[in-house]
Amino acid sequence: MVNFNGELVSLSESKLSPENRGYKYGDALFETLKVVNSKIFFWEDHYFRLMASMRIMRMDIPMNFTMEFLEDEILKTVEANNLSNAVARVRLNVDRGEGGKYLPKKDANINYYIVAEVHPNPFYTIDDSFYEVDLYKDYYVAPGLLSGLKSNNKAIQVMGSIYAKENGFHNCLIFNTNKSIIEALNGNLFLVKGDRIKTPPLEDGCLKGIMRQQVLDVLRKDVNLIVEEASISPFELQKADEMFITNVIVGIQPISKYRKKEYGADFAKLVITKINAKLRLL
Structure with a gap:
């Protein structure tokens, strides 16, 4: 299941519009998160990096984009994928919606989507194999x-x-x-x-x-x-x-x-x- 603007949909239903600015111009940001037993590692650091990045990109940060709101949305997605008691790799993506050319439309809406997949290791280990x-x-x-x-x-x-x-x-x-x-x-x-x-x-x-x-x-x-x-x-x-x-x-x-x-x-x-x-x- 994928979380698109708070709505949980199947992967096949999560179609991306060709007018999406993240798709057309790379006008998007993302955070890759490690979630273990419904705890997001270093969530506060991830959140503040995302907010700072959105400001640099001159994105209008929605009022509901609090740390608590996005954390709830991430964990909702983890639960929908039956990973609440497991280890998950999560991608939180934020884009500027649709419309405009290089210049975004004045009323562009910020979209977010969240994808979760299983990950094998709960804690960090050193891989001694040749690299x-x-x-x-x-x-x-x-x-x-x-x-x-x-x-x-x-x-x-x-x-x-x-x-x-x-x-x-x-x-x-x-x-x-x-x-x-x-x-x-x-x-x-x-x-x-x-x-x-x-x-x-x-x-x-x-x-x-x-x-x-x-x-x-x-x-x-x-x-x-x-x-x-x-x-x-x-x-x-x-x-x-x-x-x-x-x-x-x-x-x-x-x-x-x-x-x-x-x-x-x-x-x-x-x-x-x-x-x-x-x-x-x-």
């Missing part, structure tokens, strides 16, 4: 606020995913126009070198990831670590002791190999233990 990445250099991301939004404009991620599959890689790292590494195709990037942890700053154009922020919060509590949000050169990748990717669904994905360099995952395992401990307190 190789490469650089995706065909296209670049422009630094700035729009690049950091979780919008429906994901052409680089689509093309990069095709490149990775065609060349036998599990993922790719992407550049901004300043030739700095900003993130992986499906999450934020962290480098570990001794006691120094580094991740690209938001100003470089990386996604303002929810799990990225959780990891930074945990790391900054450790006085023995030096945590930096700073631009990453491709030359730094092979000098790192560890590299890992973060997103709210997987948690932390260690990178095993880049070019001729192989990496461990000991630090990533320590971090994910702390993230899980944090979740148990929520």
